[in-house]
Structure formats: structure tokens, C-alpha cells
Amino acid sequence: MGSAKRNFSIQDGNLQKTPITTSVTRTYSDIDCTFEASPTGGIYKKTDAAAVLQSVKNLLMTNHGELPYRPYYGANLYDLLFSLSTDLEVEDVSANISYALEKFEPRARIQNIRSLVNPDGNSLDVTIVFEVVNTQKVVTLNLNIARTR
Numbered sequence: 001m002g003s004a005k006r007n008f009s010i011q012d013g014n015l016q017k018t019p020i021t022t023s024v025t026r027t028y029s030d031i032d033c034t035f036e037a038s039p040t041g042g043i044y045k046k047t048d049a050a051a052v053l054q055s056v057k058n059l060l061m062t063n064h065g066e067l068p069y070r071p072y073y074g075a076n077l078y079d080l081l082f083s084l085s086t087d088l089e090v091e092d093v094s095a096n097i098s099y100a101l102e103k104f105e106p107r108a109r110i111q112n113i114r115s116l117v118n119p120d121g122n123s124l125d126v127t128i129v130f131e132v133v134n135t136q137k138v139v140t141l142n143l144n145i146a147r148t149r
């Protein structure tokens with residue numbers, strides 16, 4: 001009975017006692033997209049910055065309408081390369097990437113986006129620097145997207 005009174009007095013505002021503060025560390029993990037078998041019989045997984053990097057890369061390589069029931073998921077970069085417009089603008093690429101990452105990947109905080117459009121080669125080179133949230137890791141992703149038709 002004495003401990004119950006003590007618990008209620010703490011909850012009612014006994015400010016002389018110091019509060020208990022806890023922090024939760026979060027580990028990001030994902031399945032490795034290579035689906036290689038590990039020696040233990042399972043498949044490999046990616047953790048922390050590698051998991052977020054893989055997710056960002058998959059997001060950037062996905063066009064709108066490719067994922068069932070999520071018609072606006074992805075950065076839609078391939079569609080930009082196949083657009084009827086002959087002048088692909090760097091600002092359009094950066095805007096698509098920023099929107100996709102802010103909307104669908106909250107674990108990545110963008111620091112810098114650089115894109116280079118190569119109209120003769122029908123390709124796009126993108127470099128994204130982002131910080132993985134809840135870690136102090138800064139990751140750089142270099143991605144080349146090219147038309148194949």
C-alpha cells in the first residue's frame with residue numbers, strides 16, 4: 001500500500017523527484033534487393049544507412065503508376081526522359097526528386113541535389129546528398145538514368 005501512495009504522489013506533481021527519461025534508438029532495416037541466400041539459410045538484410053540508401057534508390061527509379069494502389073509513388077524520372085518536350089530542365093528533375101523524397105522517404109533529409117542532363121545521350125546523371133534521420137550519417141547517391149529505346 002505504501003508504494004501505491006508513492007506512485008500516485010509522483011503522478012500528482014511531486015516535483016522534488018527527478019523524472020525518468022528514456023530514449024529509444026531506432027534501427028532501420030530492409031531486405032537486400034539482391035535476394036542472395038545467406039550461409040544461415042535466410043536472405044541478407046540491409047541496416048541503417050544502407051537500408052535508407054536502397055530505399056531512396058528504389059524510389060528514384062520508380063515511375064508513377066508502377067506500384068499498384070499507389071499511383072503517385074516514385075520520382076517519375078524515366079517519364080521525364082521520355083517526355084515530348086525536347087528540353088528537359090534540371091529544375092524539373094530536382095523538383096521531382098525533392099517531392100518524392102519528402103513525401104515517401106521521411107528517413108532521408110536532403111542536403112544537396114545535383115543533376116546533369118545529357119540530351120545527346122538521352123540520359124540523366126543525378127547526385128543526391130542526404131542525411132539519414134536519427135543518425136549522423138551523410139550518404140551520397142550517384143545515379144545514372146538513361147533511355148533504352
